[in-house]
Amino acid sequence: MNTKIIKRQLVGLFFILCQISICSILISCDDYVDIVPKGNTIPQTVDDLGELLANGSLATAGDVFGFTEVSYNIMFFEVYSDDYNAPQDPTNIYYTIFQTLPFIQNELIWADYLYGVSEDDRNWNGLYKSNYICNYVLDHITDAKEGKSFKRDEVKGQALVHRAMNYFLLTNLYGKQYKAGSAATDLSVPLVIESNINNQYPRATVQEVYDQMLADLNEAISIMKVEVPEFNNIPGLATAYALRARVYLWMQDYDKAYADASKSLSMRSEMIDYNTLSMYMPGIPAYGIAGYDNSVQTNPEVLYSRYCSETLGCVFSDKMNAIIDKKNDLRYTTFMGALEMSGITEPMIWTRKHHSGIDISEVWLMKAESALRKSSPNVSESKQALEQVRKHRYAAATYQPFEASDNKSLLDEILKERRREIIYSEMSFIDHKRQNADPSTARPMERTVYGKTYTMPVDDPHWQLAIPLNVMAQNPLLVQNER
Secondary structure, three states: OOHHHHHHHOOOOOOEEEEEOOOOEEEEEOOOOOOOOOOOOOOOEHHHHHHHHHHOOOOOOOOOOOHHHOOOOOOOOHHHOOOEEOOOOOOOHHHHHHHHOHHHHHHHOOOOOOOOOOOOOHHHHHHHHHHHHHHHHHHHOOOOEOOOOOOHHHHHHHHHHHHHHHHHHHHHHHOOOOOOOOOOOOEEEEOOOOOOOOOOOOEEEHHHHHHHHHHHHHHHHHHOOOOOOOOOOOOOHHHHHHHHHHHHHHOOOHHHHHHHHHHHHHHOOOOOOHHHOEEOOOOOHHHOEEOOOOOOOOOOOEEEOOOOOOOOOOEEOHHHHOOOOOOOEHHHHHHEEEEHHHOEEEEEEOOOOOOOOEEHHHHHHHHHHHHHHOOOOOHHHHHHHHHHHHOOOEOOOOOOOOOOOOHHHHHHHHHHHHHHHOOOOOHHHHHHHHHOOOOOOOOOEEEEEOOEEEEEOOOOHHHOOOOOHHHHHHOOOOOOOOO
């Protein structure tokens, strides 16, 4: 990758603040600066490096950078999945926003390019910037002086987990879905595992990126001792096992995915029973939910948090509405609603956390799926794991365990339950993309936006996002995805 682009995208003090308010989107970018600004401390000890990961910035405490620097969350990408759509009611306050913002329009129609040549892809930038911080820590952790508050192996393990997550998101957005028969030649993203910003890198293969993710997670698991840190943005052993389970699930290695999901759940498995929650203002979830912690740093059913401050004001598509029990699914009745007094006339999500991390419910569902699909299927254990999620999410007064007539219907319900759980995040798209690798679960995407219908077949090249045009323009080693 080109030095200028890397400095622009990876260095810890390039700051992108992007949020959607009811009436506008604000995007601000600082000028390019050196790695360590004047007046700030150069990390020299294990404590310094630990703080770098805990706080997420190369700057000292008190600066504007928060833990979002390392725990980068994919922003404003929900509507790339056809589980969501733009508001269709012209009186909805978000209706005009969706019609006038080019990058959202491009996502809605699965355009060739989401951003122009003069625009930054905030998700590419954010993930590689997080990756730079991880690489900085890993390059200096061995020689750093001992600290008092952080242990060397824990800090190293955390950086390895963060880097593995960065590459999981990058390869599944910009590279092809892992397929054993073609992973060695399918292109992924540049594999940068050093903090030297003076080198350019070609695109690695999907296999190379998955090998690196596994190497990072294997090493992290071998050296970390803390199972569950105090705050969810700091990964522990339970997170490392859960992320490795996710990697194996995406590789269709169900035996290993099952083992790792089970190991993670042995360390942390609690979920919130949504039957215990209530709205502060009955019928209006926008006013908040009693009994629910909407901070991803401390929410008890968030295993690994990638902070997100905002979500798009999108609505469920007909496809998503078709798989939801709107009377008894507490994810809908408790957290979805309109707010007509503010001009929001169609149901959207409120209060329930959304982020690019891993929730404990996902780990239970990974166990349910892998138990069913592993070399020696365990149907009973698969059902038990599925019910662990369902009983916390449906109204107790009418709850009935799911009765599957065969393994196919059980798998179908598990996959639908995943769709209901991972709402309003990039995982809606990434998980759909994973399922396309299996002909038995593959399905195209289709959506009607403002009266016009758009489709994306299972083998369409737009399942891989374009490498950002401004990155392509400055790095001759890169090959663009087919458009």
